Amino acid sequence: MRNGRRAAGLLCFLLCLCISCPVWNACAGAAERLPDRVLMSFYDQSLIIGDSQMRNLGNYMRRKRNGDPGFFPGVRCYGEYSLQMRRLAQKDPDPNPDAIQLTYKGRTATLTGIAMAENPRNVFILIGLNDLIFQHIDRADNYIDRIVALRDEYFPETSLFFMSLTPVTAKRTQKQRDEIAAYNAWLEEKCGKIRAEYMDITAGLTDEQGWMPKEITADNDSHLNADGFDIFVRNLLDYAQARYEQGLWVPDPALMKEGETPQ
Amino acid sequence: MKRIMLLLLAAMLLVLGACSAPEKGAPVSDAPATLAEKVNMTAEDAGNLAALTAEDLEDVLGAVPADYTEFVFLQSEGMDGRELLAVRAADRDAAGRVAGMAEAYLERRLKETRNYAPEAYKLLSEAKVRTKNLTVVLAVGPNGAKEADFILAGE
Numbered sequence: 001m002r003n004g005r006r007a008a009g010l011l012c013f014l015l016c017l018c019i020s021c022p023v024w025n026a027c028a029g030a031a032e033r034l035p036d037r038v039l040m041s042f043y044d045q046s047l048i049i050g051d052s053q054m055r056n057l058g059n060y061m062r063r064k065r066n067g068d069p070g071f072f073p074g075v076r077c078y079g080e081y082s083l084q085m086r087r088l089a090q091k092d093p094d095p096n097p098d099a100i101q102l103t104y105k106g107r108t109a110t111l112t113g114i115a116m117a118e119n120p121r122n123v124f125i126l127i128g129l130n131d132l133i134f135q136h137i138d139r140a141d142n143y144i145d146r147i148v149a150l151r152d153e154y155f156p157e158t159s160l161f162f163m164s165l166t167p168v169t170a171k172r173t174q175k176q177r178d179e180i181a182a183y184n185a186w187l188e189e190k191c192g193k194i195r196a197e198y199m200d201i202t203a204g205l206t207d208e209q210g211w212m213p214k215e216i217t218a219d220n221d222s223h224l225n226a227d228g229f230d231i232f233v234r235n236l237l238d239y240a241q242a243r244y245e246q247g248l249w250v251p252d253p254a255l256m257k258e259g260e261t262p263q
Numbered sequence: 264m265k266r267i268m269l270l271l272l273a274a275m276l277l278v279l280g281a282c283s284a285p286e287k288g289a290p291v292s293d294a295p296a297t298l299a300e301k302v303n304m305t306a307e308d309a310g311n312l313a314a315l316t317a318e319d320l321e322d323v324l325g326a327v328p329a330d331y332t333e334f335v336f337l338q339s340e341g342m343d344g345r346e347l348l349a350v351r352a353a354d355r356d357a358a359g360r361v362a363g364m365a366e367a368y369l370e371r372r373l374k375e376t377r378n379y380a381p382e383a384y385k386l387l388s389e390a391k392v393r394t395k396n397l398t399v400v401l402a403v404g405p406n407g408a409k410e411a412d413f414i415l416a417g418e
Contacts, residue, residue: 052342052379052380056340056341056342057340058313059312059313059338059339059340060313060340061313062313062314062315062316062319062338062340063311063312063313063314063340066313066314076318078322080375081372081375081376081379081380081383082375082376082378082379098374100374100375103322103323103371104322105321105322105325106321106322106323106324106325106326106364106367107325130379218341218342218343219342223341223342225341226340229340
């Protein structure tokens with residue numbers, strides 16, 4: 001009888017333990033928002049590569065950093081007006097002097113060349129509007145495969161992140177708006193099949209119809225202004241927070257101030 | 264007579280005072296102004312532009328710290344093409360090198376913006392790399408020529 005009670009008690013205890021684990025996990029999953037300076041550290045030792053949008057992002061970050069040196073201190077942006085995705089899929093620079101290419105240390109460069117020199121922890125890529133890549137998904141497929149192959153061979157320790165294309169204003173056609181959205185959906189699926197991550201950075205950049213409001217653009221077309229970059233940067237921080245909540249990123253404990261350690 | 268003398272003395276003092284007052288916009292001290300001071304005095308939008316670092320300067324132009332004693336490199340974060348580069352080179356050879364780098368950079372920017380960013384292309388087309396002694400300036404903007412004149416004055 002006594003043994004039976006003990007066994008029942010043990011069983012109850014084990015049952016409670018089994019029930020409480022998922023509850024505990026659910027509670028643990030709802031982590032507190034990390035401070036911005038901690039979220040920015042997700043982007044330490046990182047390159048952000050792209051076209052004019054990323055060139056302008058680089059200058060937006062520099063301007064912010066001029067006033068606050070702690071604003072994304074570990075990011076370097078490399079972007080050139082008119083740059084096309086196919087350039088990122090090249091190992092060596094194009095010898096054609098008229099080709100639009102990245103610049104590094106004053107010379108034409110490729111993503112591979114820069115990554116081999118800098119050995120970044122992460123490379124974030126946002127590119128494709130200039131070559132209308134959203135209308136040529138087969139080409140994008142090929143370019144992305146080559147970019148990943150170059151990474152695997154020449155800078156294998158680097159994590160690759162492909163960012164969604166930014167939306168456009170109503171100055172463009174509805175067809176292009178829908179093609180860009182479809183491309184982003186394809187890109188997300190593509191990243192799921194390769195050793196790369198997809199980042200959706202479009203939150204807050206569109207209205208109900210999916211157009212980018214002209215008020216957050218520099219040109220009423222596709223280029224963000226400072227207000228637009230405020231939102232873009234918020235999306236970068238949200239992404240870092242999501243990675244943290246999913247257990248995919250552990251911030252440096254030294255950055256966590258006492259009393260701000262999330263539950 | 265006494266009154267006239269006093270009036271004349273007052274007038275002389277006023278004239279002397281006006282003559283010794285610093286020119287509007289010119290540095291107040293006798294020490295040569297830094298490039299940063301000159302840029303801040305002539306570029307009204309300097310505070311709204313991104314200030315590039317030495318590492319950025321090397322990336323964009325190829326100029327290394329041994330090439331210069333001082334530089335200012337400001338760029339817009341918009342699509343307007345606005346930027347201002349001023350470099351005090353270390354010596355004459357370096358000034359030649361930096362001027363060449365700035366020319367190559369301007370050429371590259373023209374290619375990038377030609378059929379892409381008309382506003383920026385227009386400003387870049389009107390800009391010139393200018394050198395005076397050891398100082399090289401590339402001022403891209405609606406007042407670029409005036410800014411370059413001001414920065415190079417006294418160099």
